[in-house]
Amino acid sequence: MAKIAFILLCHKDPDAIIKQAQSLTAVGDYISIHFDARAGAQDFARIKTALKDNPNVTFARRIKCGWGEWSLVRATLNAVEAAVDAFPRATHFYMVSGDCLAIKSAEYAHAFLDRRECDYIESFDYFQSDWIKTGWKEERLIYRHWFNERTQKRRFYAMFEAQKRLGLTRKIPDDIEVMIGSQWWCLRRRTIEWILDFVKTRRDVVRFFASTWIPDETFFQTLVRHLVPEQEIESRTLTFLLFTDYGMPVNFYNDHYDLLLSQDYLFARKISPEATELRRRLGVLYAAETARFQVSNEGRSLYRFLTERGRTGRRFAPRFWETESSLGRERELLIVICKKWHVAKRLTDRIRQMTNIPCIEYLFNEDSCPLPDLGGIQSTMSKRHRHRRALMRMLYDYYETDRLVICMDPANLDLLEDFGRDRAQTRMLEIECHFSDDYLAGHAMRSGLAGERTPPETLARLLPTVRNDLLHESDRIRDAKFDNHLRLREIDPREAHAQALAGFLSVPASVAQEIVALDQLFAD
Incomplete structure (x- = not known):
């Protein structure tokens, strides 16, 4: 039977992290926690103290993380390495954040993973797919990005403009076809071990991704396609998530419980910190036995339908080619x-x-x-x-x-x-x-x-x-x-x-x- 090692990247709310780790490990699964080094030492100490007697919990070497940076990939690799060493019986490694919670029972999740021998990761062709809706595409890869776009905006764009003006582009490694997708994946142990071996032997590829922009959407997605036969890859995430029209993640609240349980996913994000009742119910659910789920999977279309009410646009001007x-x-x-x-x-x-x-x-x-x-x-x-x-x-x-x-x-x-x-x-x-x-x-x-x-x-x-x-x-x-x-x-x-x-x-x-x-x- 599948045994899951959860790879948890988090940076806040130590009490919620403690509850999340206790819930996920109560049924025999494991968790490897990377707590952002930018966060307070006292918060991390509280987490370690609360979980120190739990043999199914391990901690990754901490580094400071920033959105869009290689540091997020490095933190993930640190947590993966810790989990591989600490949990030799883990068969699957599932990436989650502090805002993710299970929307199925552990019994259901294990049976789901046992049904098919494959890796679950969104992995679409970087250049041919429309995964990137707006903004930079090729620029993410052919230019080097050393500064954080959010905290060092002037340096970030100044470096980009300088490279563009001087023509300082670079080639993508010849034997690598870049892929893109969600960073919330679930990979088999064999695949994880192949990735860790690849990281050690192909420093050129690591250096390339280390200076790309938002590499957590491309690094694992590319390596899995490079290492794993296509028929063993299910190009989807097992984490249910929605985005608003403005590209922001949708938060789920207490009254979303039934909706979440009916989706064809194992986890969901983002669960609002204020949704205390939803968090309690989902925490209890993961340990439930013989739970039955009616999967209808209408969440995305239902969200789109409900949010479109009230902002129906009307077009008063004729289309330019139909004026006369x-x-x-x-x-x-x-x-x-x-x-x-x-x-x-x-x-x-x-x-x-x-x-x-x-x-x-x-x-x-x-x-x-x-x-x-x-x-x-x-x-x-x-x-x-x-x-x-x-x-x-x-x-x-x-x-x-x-x-x-x-x-x-x-x-x-x-x-x-x-x-x-x-x-x-x-x-x-x-x-x-x-x-x-x-x-x-x-x-x-x-x-x-x-x-x-x-x-x-x-x-x-x-x-x-x-x-x-x-x-x-x-x-x-x-x-x-x-x-x-x-x-x-x-x-x-x-x-x-x-x-x-x-x-x-x-x-x-x-x-x-x-x-x-x-x-x-x-x-x-």
């Missing part, structure tokens, strides 16, 4: 807006049967929407959105008509605003449907906010938020105050449906009544 590209003053664009796509499709199918108006379903939402070949502009969803007006003009020409019906999701407010400003005559028919809890649950699963294994109590707490979000979409459309905006409500009688449809299509009432004479129009 009107659909045509004499043309009519009829937009059916409905969250329940199957309802809109039933209605447009009836319109297609009873009139001569071409109807196109959710062309801006559904990749599989059948469209004619228009020279490739219709081939991808990004092209359809980017060249929306050109696409619509080509559809008018293809069908040889001045009237088109299309379907659109209420979330596409930017499209509605764009078409609503056009010189063409635009009319909108918003279909307001009843949303049952079963429908909302299905919608949450289809959109990735929940999974088949999401606990019922978690889903029950999520449904009101999903319902409010759908109502918010409708409110935004109403707040936009579009001209020629009609509503067809499920709760209204069929006569009202026919009246709204007649105004939308500009057809006689008798034709509209025949179109809506469909018993199953709103059926789920």
Whole structure:
């Protein structure tokens, strides 16, 4: 069975570190602690005193650490070396920080690691992947960085500019393909021993990484790819972490307990220091026996969904390439807006049967929407959105008509605003449907906010938020105050449906009544 040696890098909160070490070692696992030498000697002494009688704890030689520096890698190597010597029975070495806590039991974690003989480390091609979203990329490697960017900013950038001006670049070692990824990894003992041997024999590679910027995101990631067969590497982290839009780590609090347990990870960071109840519950969890976990893994999509509420951007200015590209003053664009796509499709199918108006379903939402070949502009969803007006003009020409019906999701407010400003005559028919809890649950699963294994109590707490979000979409459309905006409500009688449809299509009432004479129009 797997036995884990945790590699803990920390610099504050000695009481929390003591509790963390006691919790992780209570079930027979090990921990090697590197406590930053910049931190107070009294704090370190308190940690050593509290844990001195615990045979499953060892301490690494301390050095002063700084963000973005080689010192973080050196501190990690010190802790790894200490763990290899102190714990010969350790099979896996798991990198954690003082802000990390287990979100599964030790029993679960050991069984997870036993299932597959591999290393877990994010390891993506440095130059080909998009792991670095903004900022320096090649500059991290080809220039030497000796100063700390945060504490010695002027020296850091002065040295960079001097090297750039003088052309003092350097080559990456020829036999090394640089990789990048999260610093939170879990490696097998054999891999760790190979890395330590490599560090001793390849001083040129160590010197290279020692003067790169943020080497904790590249050093281990590169060496593992260099030393371990590809089929034995799982390019992922076992630590669940989220980042805000500003690149800052998301903190977890007391009410995140159920969410964290349902993720397909063994640990999570960052657990807020103020989340004392969450820390207590997770500490108890690691020692639990026969604990069962319903892994639904919707955490990332759920976080993105919830944080996006309330900061929905509206685009008022036309795109620069569409300033003069009107659909045509004499043309009519009829937009059916409905969250329940199957309802809109039933209605447009009836319109297609009873009139001569071409109807196109959710062309801006559904990749599989059948469209004619228009020279490739219709081939991808990004092209359809980017060249929306050109696409619509080509559809008018293809069908040889001045009237088109299309379907659109209420979330596409930017499209509605764009078409609503056009010189063409635009009319909108918003279909307001009843949303049952079963429908909302299905919608949450289809959109990735929940999974088949999401606990019922978690889903029950999520449904009101999903319902409010759908109502918010409708409110935004109403707040936009579009001209020629009609509503067809499920709760209204069929006569009202026919009246709204007649105004939308500009057809006689008798034709509209025949179109809506469909018993199953709103059926789920």
